[in-house]
Amino acid sequence: MxxxxxxxxxxxxxxxxxxxxxxxxxxxxxxxxxxxxxxxxxxxxxxxxxxxxxxxxxxxxxxxxxxxxxxxxxxxxxxxxxxxxxxxxxxxxxxxxxxxxxVKRRTVLSNVLHGFLHRPGAWRAWSAMLAPEAWRAEAMEALAEVGLADRAADRADRxxxxxxxxxxxxxxxxxxxxxxxxxxxxxxxxxxxxxxxxxxxxxxxxxxxxxxxxxxxxxxxxxxxxxxxxxxxxxxxxxxxxxxxxxxxxxxxxxxx
Amino acid sequence: MAERRIPAPPGRFAGLSPLSFVLLVAAAALVIASLGDVSPSPQRLAEGGPRMARLVGRMLPPDLDPAFLARIGLRIVETLQIALIGTLFGVILSFPFAYASARGVTPFGPFAFLFKAVVSFARTVPDLVWALIFVSAIGLGAVAGTMTIMMDTLGFCGRFYAEAMEDAEEEPREALTAFGASRFGVLMGAVIPDAMPSIIATTLFALEKAVRSSVVLGLVGAGGIGQELKTAFDLFQYEKASTIILAIFIVVLGMEWATDRLRRLLR
The missing domain is CATH 3.40.50.300 (P-loop containing nucleotide triphosphate hydrolases)
Structure with a gap:
């Protein structure tokens, strides 16, 4: 990158x-x-x-x-x-x-989005449902980098x-x-x-x-x-x-x- | 090798200190004295039996007049509405109070106990007393009942939501804090998701409890089916009273069945 x-x-x-x-x-x-x-x-x-x-x-x-x-x-x-x-x-x-x-009960994607909780408009990082498209794309990119993009929708405790x-x-x-x-x-x-x-x-x-x-x-x-x-x-x-x-x-x- | 001597087992009453012995005797004395004061005597029981039977006899058969049943049906709907809306407002009110009073989550530090005290107060005042207060304050009817259920729910959910938040996993909370999340961010990102199953279970119990207590609120004029019951007893219309009691029984049982199913679904 x-x-x-x-x-x-x-x-x-x-x-x-x-x-x-x-x-x-x-x-x-x-x-x-x-x-x-x-x-x-x-x-x-x-x-x-x-x-x-x-x-x-x-x-x-x-x-x-x-x-x-x-x-x-x-x-x-x-x-x-x-x-x-x-x-x-x-x-x-x-x-x-x-x-x-x-956070076990949240999806993998939501958990990655928590990385944005320091940004302005942090409430949109509470969960993948609320996040803007750009953040979701960035999170998917990071997940791809660790080889887990296909697990984005799974719950973290799985x-x-x-x-x-x-x-x-x-x-x-x-x-x-x-x-x-x-x-x-x-x-x-x-x-x-x-x-x-x-x-x-x-x-x-x-x-x-x-x-x-x-x-x-x-x-x-x-x-x-x-x-x-x-x-x-x-x-x-x-x-x-x-x-x-x-x-x-x-x-x-x-x-x- | 040194000879090992096994010590004698501790004495049978070694765990019982003199103080706990005294307390135990005092408790037993209290129970025995109370038994004499308020428990039904054999004589009262003997007299009460036939009178009870006479009452049940006058209750039968239950009044099944269609017009009366329709009125009861409407009252039941009102009762459920009181329970539902009271619980809804109570739940909405409980979240900020739980957040403000939960240890390790509250932004108010040492002042968190103030919020905890409000919730305790809402809980320790019995629902019929709340109903009397609201009937005096805003008048007879369903609104007073709704306010009562709201206070009842705040006392119940405010406490158990706070406990669920306190029990939320420590590590994700610390992680999000390290990431620069605000307290509120940590609450929404980590604490609430973790506490959610417990919050939902608590809410369903609150709803069940609300149905049960909304049934009796009418006794003091706070709307719902209880009002009809009181009228029936006051006018010695025991056949109507038995219909109402049966209706209440069905509603409460139905509610418990429904929340049970919901809980199982959400597990």
């Missing part, structure tokens, strides 16, 4: 997000502790680390879903502390969740786990995001479905030249589908490497001790 929207100034295009010294607490516990991370404009970054390392909090911090207690978050060229920045950033971000988070996650990807992509965030997108899938979803996801993201920041517990996924691997532990970054340069056993070592 052509990048038909004019991309903003070059300086901003250099990074999809830039986190500087961010700290975040939840329930009195420090989840993130003075963390710096920059994700390039078309870079695919895998976040790994043991449970409770702060991976999900980091993802949420990027779009302002989790309030930070210190530091600075810049996403898509905007400082998130500025007024209205969060809404603007969320409007250009796609989010894919651990469990697909589709899909398999892998198919549902592909619909969730279409819902994220229909927003024409510049940054896609995915929280363990394959965690609820069996290994074969997980690989299929991840390879499709990573291929589309690369083709569109969009930045991708995803968390995973699968080291093979991290190495196969990311340009760069970042390991978190205790709220800090303990490893940051190009995927091609990761030594055997290096990632597993993050989980030891």
């Amino acid at each position: 052509a990048l038909d929207e004019p991309r903003a100034v070059a300086a901003e295009a250099a990074a999809a997000c830039r986190l500087t010294g961010i700290a975040l607490s939840r329930g009195g516990r420090r989840v993130l502790d003075g963390l710096d991370l920059t994700v390039g404009a078309a870079e695919r970054v895998a976040l790994i680390g043991p449970n409770g390392a702060g991976k999900t909090s980091l993802l949420n911090a990027v779009v302002g879903l989790a309030p930070i207690t210190a530091g600075r978050v810049e996403a898509l060229g905007r400082d998130l502390s500025a007024a209205g920045a969060r809404a603007a950033v969320r409007g250009e971000t796609g989010y894919v969740f651990q469990r697909h988070a589709l 899909l398999s786990g892998g198919q549902a996650q592909r619909v969730a990807i279409a819902r994220a992509l229909v927003r024409r995001p510049r940054l896609v965030i995915a929280d363990e997108p394959t965690a609820s899938l069996d290994p074969a479905a997980g690989r299929e979803v991840m390879s499709l996801f990573s291929r589309i993201v690369a083709k569109r030249g969009v930045a991708l920041l995803f968390t995973t517990h699968d080291m093979a996924d991290a190495l196969a589908y990311a340009d760069r691997v970042v390991a978190l532990k205790g709220g800090r970054i303990v490893l940051d490497r190009r995927a091609a340069e990761v030594m055997p056993g290096e990632l597993e070592a993050v989980f030891d001790g």
Whole structure:
């Protein structure tokens, strides 16, 4: 798909997000502790680390879903502390969740249209019945991209786990995001479905030249589908490497001790 | 290997604290005292039996005069209209109240309890009391009945719609919020679709309930078949009363059958 929207100034295009010294607490516990991370404009970054390392909090911090207690978050060229920045950033971000988070009783097409809920006239994205023809066409295009255009009229709860996650990807992509965030997108899938979803996801993201920041517990996924691997532990970054340069056993070592 | 000793089982009444024992005894005392005060004595029952039989005797045969049946038919239609329109208005009113009072959905944060309180109030005031209020406020007739059913439905649907909304799946809601959807967008996109089966079931129950209560509203002058029943009893026209009671029985049974079928269809 052509990048038909004019991309903003070059300086901003250099990074999809830039986190500087961010700290975040939840329930009195420090989840993130003075963390710096920059994700390039078309870079695919895998976040790994043991449970409770702060991976999900980091993802949420990027779009302002989790309030930070210190530091600075810049996403898509905007400082998130500025007024209205969060809404603007969320409007250009796609989010894919651990469990697909589709509305089960609605059709596949309606679910993809939910990707438009940030737009003006959002009420027309409540359901496929209300959506304007142009939105429906865009949603069908996104569904075709994940290979599910023929399931558009089916209810979401009739899909398999892998198919549902592909619909969730279409819902994220229909927003024409510049940054896609995915929280363990394959965690609820069996290994074969997980690989299929991840390879499709990573291929589309690369083709569109969009930045991708995803968390995973699968080291093979991290190495196969990311340009760069970042390991978190205790709220800090303990490893940051190009995927091609990761030594055997290096990632597993993050989980030891 | 260390010898493992099995501890003795807990005592039989270990779960019963002194406080719960006292409460239990107090409850038993209350039941026994009330039995003596208000339950029918054997003597009253013995006298009541023949009188009941005499009454039933005077009710038979039911009055089947065509002109009377036609009037009853019209009153039944009015009763159903009261139930239907009252439920409709009540349902329309329930949605905003449910939205405003449902935990995790409401845009009013800590003030949500105010809306919940209004719904509770509508529910805890009995329908006959609402009917008395509306008859005094807007006069005798079907409109007072419709208003009564509306308040009754608000108390019922307002609560259960809110619960259905609270129980809607968390993940799609979070997803849509992350996408920048407004609260209302999340409600319409994720919460309502998920709560819909429960909302429909609640609405059908409300309709059933409305038919049952619209039947008695006439007793206090709020329209419908109840008015005829009261007149028949007041004038000792027991044969007419039995016809009306039979008609009510058929209507309520028919309504329950119809909503049952609908529920099964919609499952």
